[in-house]
Amino acid sequence: HELNLEEKSHKRAGTLSGGMQRRLNIAMALVHDPQIIVLDEPEAGLDPQSRVSVREYIQSLSRKKTVILTTHNMDEADRMADRVAIIDHGQLLVMDTTQALKAQTADGHIPEISLTNGLTDAETANRALIGFADKVSYEENSHSLHIHALNSIAHLPAFLERLINAGFAPGEVKIRQTTLEDVFIQLTGRRLRE
Structure with a gap:
């Protein structure tokens, strides 16, 4: 019914x-x-x-x-599950509540930085950030470079300083809450795949 x-x-x-x-x-x-x-x-x-x-x-x-x-849909897992187990290649990586997993990843918050002028080369950004952030991913389009860093927002001032010293000009800085996809990426080092 x-x-x-x-x-x-x-x-x-x-x-x-x-x-x-x-x-x-x-x-x-x-x-x-x-x-x-x-x-x-x-x-x-x-x-x-x-x-x-x-x-x-x-x-x-x-x-x-x-x-x-x-499920491979992290939003679905976040909405429906009391506890989440992340399994990669048949190995259990972690199991906890969604809130606890997100709080453990990047202190529960993710800085996202858009570079809208100055250098927009992903390879140069990678070299500038080596050893600084746990994991950094970028999406490059025709006009800007987006950096998504999975580390604490407490490091944001030093992170921005390193970018500026490397010739990048941050255009927009956003702080957003950590998602289960962020947790997955931090644990496995890659995006979701089928």
Whole structure:
């Protein structure tokens, strides 16, 4: 009932939309009333309304049963999980609450710096920042270089000074909260992949 499948109960499963099939898969996993439910990418392929409906249903289930979600979508994990385990190449790297994991990464905050004038060469920026930041990634476009540093904002003044001394001109500095994707990148040294 909570997955809104009643209206399609007379249809063959193969004729249902992808979102309806996903909801049917979840319902089938629950038929025998298990105490532990394992769901793989439960929000994949769903339209926004279905995604919200499925998320709310899974959260209501988690109050009564153990729900284990597997996902590559860090936003999904952050919204739905009480605890997160990050596994890379079959090895458990860390397991904790999302809040604790984010607080341990860059003190919970990430400085992002856009360089809009002066040098905009990623290789030069890399040389200037060697040994300074734990991890630095850049995205280069035609007019600016964006630096995303996974280190404490306490080091921000020294970080900016090093950039200026190397010939870079910071245009905009933002401080944002750490995400689970930031945690993943810090632990594995690379972005999410399929």
